[in-house]
Amino acid sequence: MRTTYTALTGFLLILATGAWAQGAAPTDPQIAAIVVTANQVDVDAGKLAKAKAHSSEVRKFAQLMITDHTAVNKSASALVHKLHVTPESNATSDSLKKGGDENLAALKKLHGHAFDVAYIDHEVTYHQAVLDALDTTLIPNAQNAELKALMVKVRPAFVSHLEHAKTLQNELNKSAK
């Protein structure tokens, strides 16, 4: 399970000390790619968890991630279309995608309670990572006001998901004792 943190840690490191810290702040097309990828990664994990999770509460959470992150991406896609912005892949979006793939591969090897714990642990880390990215890099560097507003508007949903995931994490830890 802990191996799934690696990609996310890399994602955070890129955001904090990578290309952006060297004076090359992400452009709006790059930010758009990061937003879309971040949402898609969690939709994909949610689809796996919905099919494989042992706990009904975890399956319910997985469905919520599918619904909410799909809805956010729908709004993001509509906005970039309206703004004539083409999302541009970059080190961070690539890192997110790679991390998402590694997470799926790790989760596929697990079953039952172990799967639930690993999935929810990852959700806690993932949502905290994205919130940190929104606050320190993505929102501050967005040039287009509507793109910035979209990220500001979606932020409370990520906070809610993080709190929800932490609650499930505590419940799973208790049930394991």
Place this chain on the structure above:
Amino acid sequence: MRPARACCAILAGAWVIGGSVSAVSATLASKVYLVSIENMQFIPQKLTVRVGDRVQWVNKDLVPHTATADVKAFDSRSIAPNASWNFVAHHAGEYGYACTFHPTMKGTLTVVP
């Protein structure tokens, strides 16, 4: 000219529905209240209405929500982004409610005679 006690009176936390004079007259005694769903919150979080008043929840977030009473007095089911749901309060009582999708979202609707 609008009656002073028309249903469209604006109160703190209340919302006005425009309409024709006949529409206003037909519902003279009742009021329409708005609960905005935004930033993963019900705003206002606590609302008091009278029996017969209508409450409209409007989802201004990017994700779906519900307004679901704890005691099954009402249940909007999924309210899509930019959509709304109406409930006419027929029975007095204090109804705690929540979004079934997002457990952190809670509100209270108080209906007085």
